Amino acid sequence: IGRPPAGSSVSQRDLEEEQAQHGDLALMDCQDGLKKMNFTTHGRQNNGKIWYVFDWAARNVPEADLVLKQDDDMVIDWRIALPRMLGGAIQWQAPLGLQLQRLFVGQLCPWILCHVMGDAVGVAPGSRCGxxxxxxxxxxxRWAAANGRPEAGPEDMVGCKWANQFERAMGQVDTSGLLAMQDSVEAWIHPVKSPVVYAKCHGSMVRGSGVRSCWGM
Structure with a gap:
């Protein structure tokens, strides 16, 4: 998490106290973006923070098999999500004792919906994006952290551009782990804006009822 922007209800001191007490935050040297849905400037929620996420992971957990970013209004059942996202890679990489590599995973953003935002940051036309x-x-x-840079724009499209650049430099990326909406049923639910509904969805997942069972509460 970055420094709270001006006007935020959370202070930097609040974050530091949370980290000191629970050790559950990665405090990064950048400012969080304001959550404004601005499709005209394509700035939206990202002012460069996504690069700091990958940079932090590369420096602090360089042995990580996967580094993922999720919106804070998602409820994810990782017991379902990971096998679905990694199904193809696990079939041929894991039996060989290989570390997972060259993977781009997450929820697919269909190009017909994302091409305007993708074009704005230089994503290759027709790309499969998260x-x-x-x-x-x-x-x-790690390659993105070393070769990318902080830049404004929708963070998922910036990440997609890095995948394009990695392919040009290092070879093809496996995008089979980008799941279409119909393939992510019970793996996650998005968006969940109400704290009450979020808690109900999380509780439903913990009880084994599935995250989708709370939709519409």
């Missing part, structure tokens, strides 16, 4: 949750195997994430 959406509210996306990430890379460790090798791609």
């Amino acid at each position: 959406g509210p949750i996306f990430g890379f195997s460790g090798d791609v994430a």
Whole structure:
């Protein structure tokens, strides 16, 4: 998490106290973006923070197999999500004792919906891009940290551009782990804006009822 922007209800001191007490935050040297849906400037929620996420992971957990980013209004059942996203890679990489590599995973953002935002940041036309949750195997994430830079724009489209650049430099990326909406049923639910509904969805998942069972509460 970055520094709270001006006007935020959360202070930097609040974050530091949370981290000191629970150790559950990665405090990064950047400012969080304001959550404004601005499709005209394509700035939206990202002012460069996504690069700091991959940079932090590369420096602090360089051995990570996967580095993922998710929107804070998602509820994810990782017991379902990971096998679905990694199904193809596990079939041929894991039996060989290989670390996961060259993977781009998450929720697919269909090009017909994302091409305007993708064009704005220089994504290759027709690319398979991630959406509210996306990430890379460790090798791609470390490459993005080393070769990317902080830049404004929708963070999922910036990540997609890095995948394009990795392919040009290092070879093809496996995008089979970018799941279409129909393939992510019970793996996650998005968006969940109400704290009450979020808690109900999380509780439903923990009880084994599935995250989708809370939709519409």
